[in-house]
Amino acid sequence: MYIYDSLDKSLINQRVSEFRQQVERRLSGDLTEEQFKPLRLMNGLYLQLHAYMLRVAIPYGTLSSDQMRTLAHVAEKYDRGYGHFTTRQNIQYNWIDLERTPDLLYDLSGADLHAIQTSGNCIRNVTADPFAGATADEVDDPRIWSEIIRQWSTLHPEFSFLPRKFKIAVTGAAADRAAIKFHDIGLRIVRGVDGDLGFQVFVGGGQGRTPIVAPLIRPFLPAADLLRYLDAVLRVYNLHGRRDNIYKARIKILVDSLGADDFARQAEAEFSSLDPKAFEVDDDEVKRIRQMFALPLVAVDSVNAKHDSDEQVDEPHFSRWLSTNTFPHKVPGHTIASISLKPVGGIPGDATAVQMNAIADLADRFSCGEVRVTYTQNLVLPHVRDIDLQKLWEELKKNDLAAANIGLATDIIACPGMDYCSLANARSIPIAQRLSERFADLNRQHDIGPLDIRISGCINACGHHHAGHIGILGVDKKGEERYQLTLGGEGNGESAIGKILGPGFDENGILDAVENVVGTYLAMRAKDETFSQTVLRLGHAPFKERLYARH
Amino acid sequence: MAYVLSANRLTDGRVVYLSEGEQWSTQFVEAKRINADDLDHAQAVGHSAESNNLIVDSYAVEVGEDSPQEPSRLRERIRGFGPTVGDHQIRIVAGPEG
Amino acid sequence: MPVIDTAGLEIEDVWRFIDTADVAIAEDYCVMTLDVFEECSGRFDSEQVQRRGVRFHVGETIDDAAPYVRGLGLIELEFPHFKDGRMYSMAAMLRRKLGFTGDLRACGDVLPDQALFLVRSGFSSIVVPEQFSPAQFQSSLSAYSVAYQSGQSGDLPMVLGLHRSEPSGVTS
Numbered sequence: 001m002y003i004y005d006s007l008d009k010s011l012i013n014q015r016v017s018e019f020r021q022q023v024e025r026r027l028s029g030d031l032t033e034e035q036f037k038p039l040r041l042m043n044g045l046y047l048q049l050h051a052y053m054l055r056v057a058i059p060y061g062t063l064s065s066d067q068m069r070t071l072a073h074v075a076e077k078y079d080r081g082y083g084h085f086t087t088r089q090n091i092q093y094n095w096i097d098l099e100r101t102p103d104l105l106y107d108l109s110g111a112d113l114h115a116i117q118t119s120g121n122c123i124r125n126v127t128a129d130p131f132a133g134a135t136a137d138e139v140d141d142p143r144i145w146s147e148i149i150r151q152w153s154t155l156h157p158e159f160s161f162l163p164r165k166f167k168i169a170v171t172g173a174a175a176d177r178a179a180i181k182f183h184d185i186g187l188r189i190v191r192g193v194d195g196d197l198g199f200q201v202f203v204g205g206g207q208g209r210t211p212i213v214a215p216l217i218r219p220f221l222p223a224a225d226l227l228r229y230l231d232a233v234l235r236v237y238n239l240h241g242r243r244d245n246i247y248k249a250r251i252k253i254l255v256d257s258l259g260a261d262d263f264a265r266q267a268e269a270e271f272s273s274l275d276p277k278a279f280e281v282d283d284d285e286v287k288r289i290r291q292m293f294a295l296p297l298v299a300v301d302s303v304n305a306k307h308d309s310d311e312q313v314d315e316p317h318f319s320r321w322l323s324t325n326t327f328p329h330k331v332p333g334h335t336i337a338s339i340s341l342k343p344v345g346g347i348p349g350d351a352t353a354v355q356m357n358a359i360a361d362l363a364d365r366f367s368c369g370e371v372r373v374t375y376t377q378n379l380v381l382p383h384v385r386d387i388d389l390q391k392l393w394e395e396l397k398k399n400d401l402a403a404a405n406i407g408l409a410t411d412i413i414a415c416p417g418m419d420y421c422s423l424a425n426a427r428s429i430p431i432a433q434r435l436s437e438r439f440a441d442l443n444r445q446h447d448i449g450p451l452d453i454r455i456s457g458c459i460n461a462c463g464h465h466h467a468g469h470i471g472i473l474g475v476d477k478k479g480e481e482r483y484q485l486t487l488g489g490e491g492n493g494e495s496a497i498g499k500i501l502g503p504g505f506d507e508n509g510i511l512d513a514v515e516n517v518v519g520t521y522l523a524m525r526a527k528d529e530t531f532s533q534t535v536l537r538l539g540h541a542p543f544k545e546r547l548y549a550r551h
Numbered sequence: 552m553a554y555v556l557s558a559n560r561l562t563d564g565r566v567v568y569l570s571e572g573e574q575w576s577t578q579f580v581e582a583k584r585i586n587a588d589d590l591d592h593a594q595a596v597g598h599s600a601e602s603n604n605l606i607v608d609s610y611a612v613e614v615g616e617d618s619p620q621e622p623s624r625l626r627e628r629i630r631g632f633g634p635t636v637g638d639h640q641i642r643i644v645a646g647p648e649g
Numbered sequence: 650m651p652v653i654d655t656a657g658l659e660i661e662d663v664w665r666f667i668d669t670a671d672v673a674i675a676e677d678y679c680v681m682t683l684d685v686f687e688e689c690s691g692r693f694d695s696e697q698v699q700r701r702g703v704r705f706h707v708g709e710t711i712d713d714a715a716p717y718v719r720g721l722g723l724i725e726l727e728f729p730h731f732k733d734g735r736m737y738s739m740a741a742m743l744r745r746k747l748g749f750t751g752d753l754r755a756c757g758d759v760l761p762d763q764a765l766f767l768v769r770s771g772f773s774s775i776v777v778p779e780q781f782s783p784a785q786f787q788s789s790l791s792a793y794s795v796a797y798q799s800g801q802s803g804d805l806p807m808v809l810g811l812h813r814s815e816p817s818g819v820t821s
Contacts, residue, residue, distance in 0.1 A: 007813050010795045018792040022762065027562065029604045038732055039762055047607060049630055052564035097563035121732070151797040152811045157769035158741050161734025227811055238738045239710075273746060281811050347637050418626055419634035427629075429636045479624060 001062050001370060002147050002292050004112040011154070012114045019043050020102035027099070042122055042160070044115030045101060049422045052096040055118040056108060060128035060146040060170070061089030061373040065360040068371055070111035072356035078104045083356070085341060085349045087413060087464055088167070089127045089373040090118055094420055116154060121162045123153035123234070127169045129177045130372040133293055134382040136330035138172035139189045140197055141293050145226065146170050148281055148289065152227050159234045163241035164249035166234070167206075179375060181205045181214045181495035182467060184251045185233060190220065197223040203233060203263065204255030207461035211497045212252045215260035217267065225271075228279035232270035236263070296368040300333025300385050318393050320442060321404040326389065333386050337367075339379040339396060340403035340411065344440040345433050348414045349377030358399040366392045375464075376413055378406065409439040409451040409518070413464055417457030417474065418481075424457035426474025426481040431455055434511050448518060451531045452491065467491030469532045470514055471498045483510035487517065487543055488535050501540060502548050513547055520546045553620070555582035556593045557630065558600070558609035566630050567606060569593060575606060579631035584620055585611070651777045652754070655768045657787025664702055664723055673701065680704050680725055683713055690717050698722075704756070707735050711742045718747045726772075728757035737770040744771035761785035765793060 004012075019039075026036040044055040056071065063071075071091055075083045078100055079093040086092055096104070108114055118125055126149045128142040129135070149168060153159070159166075169183040180186025186202035199221045205214025221229050237251045255263045327336040339359065342348050351359070359379060363371045366388045367381035374380060384392055396402035405411045412435060415421065417428030432455055439445055454468030458475075465471030471486035482504040489498030505513050518531075520543050525534045535543070556569035560577075567575040568582035573596055576582065585593045590611060597609030612627045614620040622628050629635060652662040667679040670689040680702035693701060702723030705713075718724065724743060726736040736755065743749040755767045756776040764786045767775055777783050797813055 007795050011793070011797070014793045014795070018762075018789075021788075021792075027604065033601070033607050035731070035760055039760075047559055047564055049626075050564075050566060050633070051559075099562045121734075148811060151813070154797050155766075155793070156798055157766040158737040159734070160766055161732055161737065161763075235738050235741075239735055243733060243735075275745075279811075285811070285813075350637070419629060419636050424626075427635060429634075433636065481625065 001064060002059075002143075002289065009109075009112065012109045012112070012116070015043075015114065015116055015155075016102060016105045016109050019105060023098060023102055038120055038161075040098075041120035042117055043101075043105070044118035045096070045098070046119060047422075048094065049418075049420055051094065052098055052101070053420070054093045054096045054101065054104065054115055055086070056091050056093070056113060056115050057118050057125045058089050058091060058373050059150050060126055060132070060143045061130050061375075062132075062143060063371045063373065064111075065363040065369045065371065067111045067113055068356050068360040068363065070108060070113055072353040072360070074104055074107060075353040075356065077107070081354075082350055082352045084347075084416065085351065085373050085377050085379065087375045087377060087415070087462060088125055089130070089375055090125055091373070092416075094416075119165075120160075121164050121166075122160045123156065123162075123166045123168065125167075126150050126153070127167075127178055127183075127375060129171045129173060130374040130380050131177060131327065131336055131382065132172060132372075133295060134329050134331075134334075134336050135173060136328060137175055139191060140172050141290075142170035142172035142178070142187075142189060143293050144286070144290050145187065145189065145199075145223075147293075148226070148286070149230065152230070159238060162234075162238055163243045164246065164251075166237070166251070168230075176493055176495070177374075179464070179467065179491050179495065182207055182211075182464070182491065183214065185230065186214050187226075192220050192222065199223070199226060201229065201233075203267070204252040204260070205495070206250055206252040207464055207466045208250070209247055209459050209461075210250075210252065210256075211461070211466040212256060213495045213497065214252070215255065217255075217260060217264045224280050225276065227281060228274050228276060229267070229271050231274060231279060233267050235270055236266050240266075295331065295383075296370075297331045297334060297383055299331050300387070315390070317404070318390055320446075321393050321402060322389065324404050324406045324408060326384075329383070331383075335384050335386055335389060337381045337384045337389065337392060338374075338406045339381065339401050340405055341378050341401070342405060342411050342436065343400050343403045344410060345437050346400075347429050348412050348432050351379075355399050355401060358395070359401070362392060362395055376411065378411070404442060405445060407450045407452070408445040409448055409453060410436045410445060412436060412453045412455065413468070414455040415457050415463035417455070417463075421457060421462075423460055424474065425459075425476035426457050426483065428455040428457040428463055428472075428474055431472060431474070431483065431507065431510060434507075435514060438511060438515065448522070449530050451518070452489075453514065454489070454491075464491060465489070466497045467495065468498060469535070470517060472510060472514075473500075475504065477504065481507060483507070483513075485510065485513050485517070485547075487540055488532070490532060499540060501544050516547050517543050552587045553614050553616075554585045554587075554590055554593070554611040555579075555614055555620070555622075556585060556597050556609055557582075557612045557627070558597060558606035561604055561607050568631075569596060569609075575600065579622075580619065582614075582620075582631075584614065650779055651783050653775050653777060653783045653786055655773055655790070657764070657783060657790045659783050660774060666704065678702075678722070680723060682706070683709050686717065695720050699751075702752075705736075705739065707733060711739065711747065715747060718743065718749050721749070721751050723752045723754060724749060725754045725756050725776075728755065728759050731758045731760050731763065737766065740767075740771040761789045764789040769796065769798070 025031045046053040084092045126146040128146045132143045133141045167183045168185045169178040169180045170187045171178045172189045182205045188200040201218035202214035203217040242248045325338040368383045372380035412432045414428045414432035418424035452469040454465045455472040456463035456465040467489040473484045484504040486498030490496035570576040570581040600606045613623045651659045663678045677700040686703045698720040699722045704725035754774040755772045
């Protein structure tokens with residue numbers, strides 16, 4: 001993975017010093033809250049319902065074991081012993097003091113971690129396929145390009161005061177495990193007709209109040225032109241994005257109002273006017289970065305290798321975990337292993353400091369010291385040898401990290417909701433917990449098959465409910481929490497926005513509603529048909545009918 | 552209609568309530584009950600505390616008629632009494648199903 | 650209000666903002682809005698235009714500026730609010746596309762903490778708002794010795810791809 005050199009380290013150290021000074025000026029009153037707020041936000045520090053919340057960046061969702069230990073240390077020293085992994089591959093701490101934040105950032109910097117641009121109207125953390133570098137189906141490792149974009153976008157002088165936040169996601173595979181079409185810019189690495197490396201560029205996707213699947217704006221962008229094109233798009237957005245209404249200020253609104261073709265033309269015109277030489281990333285630099293992401297592995301012959309575990313006990317629970325939580329690796333004898341942060345009844349995406357330290361140790365032991373964060377709020381050990389899988393699973397079990405539910409009904413995405421977030425209209429975590437308990441039976445979950453349930457506590461959709469097979473949106477109806485159910489979203493691979501099925505429900509009602517919808521699927525599915533396939537085939541009508549039928 | 556005045560403390564972001572003697576307490580039970588007539592004055596106290604860099608974002612929270620008083624809105628009850636979820640201790644490991 | 654250069658040092662400000670075309674024609678080192686300038690631009694020779702300045706506001710596009718920009722002595726870009734970042738792009742385009750080499754000055758609502766962003770976007774001077782001091786801007790300018798996007802601050806034209814600059818100022 002990318003290793004910081006003296007320049008990278010200097011930058012984050014200087015950022016810590018700058019922020020320390022800014023905090024002092026705020027506390028002394030030299031800076032008003034209005035002046036301080038954008039500066040604080042550009043350093044990932046929110047003022048939330050209960051305290052300050054700090055969002056620490058995990059660039060393209062990749063962590064070393066030492067970095068994971070540092071995150072655990074921060075949770076213990078500066079927070080209440082836990083952290084929350086987010087739908088943008090970052091981590092959030094909920095009980096932060098402003099006064100201690102400079103020290104916290106200093107501690108983070110020791111592990112090359114920071115909170116730069118994890119909030120504010122600037123370019124945010126670039127997210128990527130969590131299986132990057134390990135999966136066989138990628139054209140190129142998206143993290144190489146994500147790292148290039150990260151550097152280019154960090155403290156960019158021209159693009160630090162945009163109309164609104166700006167989110168970029170990159171996938172290296174045809175399979176989209178980074179939800180690129182729900183981002184302001186989504187990039188898919190492809191090969192051109194001559195076999196040269198390039199990108200499909202999608203611009204103007206997003207969830208929130210106005211969910212939109214990003215149109216393809218540039219079918220093929222040569223890799224050498226990546227930064228020049230991003231520069232052009234950002235400039236058009238910076239100049240023409242709306243600044244009069246924060247709910248209409250994202251680039252998706254601009255692209256939608258101009259139309260994809262007109263936007264593409266404007267971006268192209270700006271792109272053509274820029275000097276290619278000024279934006280080309282030096283070949284040596286690309287090579288330098290690429291080398292850091294090189295696979296740390298050699299092929300292992302699993303069949304003949306000695307097994308590390310005491311006995312390969314025929315363990316049905318282990319087999320079940322294998323079937324849901326592991327994925328094919330490009331190097332023979334290896335596997336990508338998912339760590340579920342969705343135990344039954346648990347808070348989705350949360351991990352205690354104890355668990356984080358345990359995961360760091362497991363990463364060292366079983367995954368070349370590397371961990372990934374997924375946008376579905378789970379973790380991944382990307383480079384596990386097949387012969388180590390059972391031992392790994394046993395260790396995960398000891399730490400309540402072995403839920404065998406990846407992609408199943410209890411692998412729920414939920415935003416922090418009204419328990420934590422000042423923007424929320426309803427709580428989302430208790431709904432996730434109750435649903436998780438209702439669907440706890442693994443046999444039942446396997447029978448249902450892949451089911452993506454996503455919960456947002458407000459229209460900002462941080463829980464990505466629009467893209468859930470079943471989406472739940474919490475709203476406030478006359479002071480009461482109310483939950484709307486959407487159906488038919490898709491966030492894995494194909495991108496689709498779910499549609500509201502009908503009137504909302506109270507807390508118990510929404511749990512019953514989800515069961516009802518699942519029941520309809522089970523009753524009406526064709527052989528081997530998944531939930532989303534059935535919804536696609538039948539449409540919403542039968543689900544709506546059965547849900548709202550008079551008894 | 553009655554209120555309490557709430558804000559976040561600047562230094563650590565903790566939720567505070569205007570209490571007796573124009574102090575700010577982290578305990579909701581110490582929040583001073585404010586009648587509609589006195590609201591303007593209370594809000595002025597809030598703005599003054601903001602200018603003095605003690606607190607941020609002061610605002611009026613409606614409370615009900617019950618005793619002891621409680622915020623009318625769930626959101627404000629959560630702000631006052633804490634999240635309705637999690638104790639953030641290590642969970643007892645459930646078993647193979649995890 | 651004091652005016653500072655890219656090192657944060659106060660400079661003599663010879664410019665005066667005026668609002669009518671006849672004053673613009675008569676007086677050297679005057680700054681005017683775009684529409685006043687358009688009224689009288691035809692009256693300046695290439696020498697005189699170096700002693701004229703234009704103050705742009707958000708919404709005015711670079712196309713409005715293009716015919717005249719090259720020779721101007723001063724261009725001011727007024728920030729309506731420190732959160733409104735449009736003028737950073739205006740600055741970048743004036744330097745790179747139109748090749749403006751005169752004094753590019755930031756005025757209006759800017760924070761000391763934005764000083765480096767301003768300078769690295771191409772501004773060569775900053776009007777220090779009343780509630781701040783030149784020292785605060787100067788302090789902010791020295792906050793970073795490295796950058797990912799350009800060489801030394803003050804490079805003209807601005808290079809804004811990925812050009813990692815080392816602490817010693819050597820580009821890699």
